[in-house]
Amino acid sequence: EAAVTQSPRNKVTVTGGNVTLSCRQTNSHNYMYWYRQDTGHGLRLIHYSYGAGNLQIGDVPDGYKATRTTQEDFFLLLELASPSQTSLYFCASSDSRGYTQYFGPGTRLLVL
Amino acid sequence: QQKVQQSPESLIVPEGGMASLNCTSSDRNVDYFWWYRQHSGKSPKMLMSIFSNGEKEEGRFTVHLNKASLHTSLHIRDSQPSDSALYLCARGTNAYKVIFGKGTHLHVLP
Numbered sequence: 142e143a144a145v146t147q148s149p150r151n152k153v154t155v156t157g158g159n160v161t162l163s164c165r166q167t168n169s170h171n172y173m174y175w176y177r178q179d180t181g182h183g184l185r186l187i188h189y190s191y192g193a194g195n196l197q198i199g200d201v202p203d204g205y206k207a208t209r210t211t212q213e214d215f216f217l218l219l220e221l222a223s224p225s226q227t228s229l230y231f232c233a234s235s236d237s238r239g240y241t242q243y244f245g246p247g248t249r250l251l252v253l
Numbered sequence: 254q255q256k257v258q259q260s261p262e263s264l265i266v267p268e269g270g271m272a273s274l275n276c277t278s279s280d281r282n283v284d285y286f287w288w289y290r291q292h293s294g295k296s297p298k299m300l301m302s303i304f305s306n307g308e309k310e311e312g313r314f315t316v317h318l319n320k321a322s323l324h325t326s327l328h329i330r331d332s333q334p335s336d337s338a339l340y341l342c343a344r345g346t347n348a349y350k351v352i353f354g355k356g357t358h359l360h361v362l363p
Contacts, residue, residue, distance in 0.1 A: 172349055183355035231296060244296035
């Protein structure tokens with residue numbers, strides 16, 4: 142099964158702080174995704190990428206930047222964190238066919 | 254505007270019973286449907302996919318798709334307590350940009 146890892150697993154920051162969430166996949170998948178999961182909203186796509194240097198806008202991109210540095214690594218950046226960004230963040234990857242997305246274990250972020 | 258509607262929000266079935274979950278897309282330009290399962294405290298895992306009209310069966314799980322009505326359903330027969338989870342329906346106009354529904358919480362009582 143595809144392996145996707147995320148770090149950190151838990152993060153607490155203050156309003157206005159900088160946060161970087163990391164994701165690595167070791168399955169040579171082209172596509173990588175960042176989602177947030179909130180009660181009452183389900184899973185929502187923030188950004189995604191189909192290769193190193195590429196970035197595509199998702200459905201809820203405001204307040205988030207992302208960067209795909211290599212095929213394996215995808216980062217989500219919150220430059221001025223706000224309490225509304227308190228959430229559970231998942232990274233996922235899929236191959237070129239995209240038929241199955243493989244999710245990482247998630248990062249729980251709390252913005253005070 | 255919710256583009257993927259799932260019902261019911263919560264479902265309780267006895268062990269050994271049949272669970273039926275529904276999902277409808279409000280976007281007609283949809284070719285792909287998936288069902289993901291997320292156990293409590295875990296990440297979502299793809300359970301089944303269906304891209305053509307009709308029915309697909311894998312073990313105790315059966316998925317139906319009616320593209321004309323943009324409706325898919327997941328049926329779990331002989332439900333087990335280990336099936337208790339959040340079931341997420343997802344749809345896409347391509348295989349890459351996928352929209353998830355809010356999910357159905359399934360509780361299987363021993």
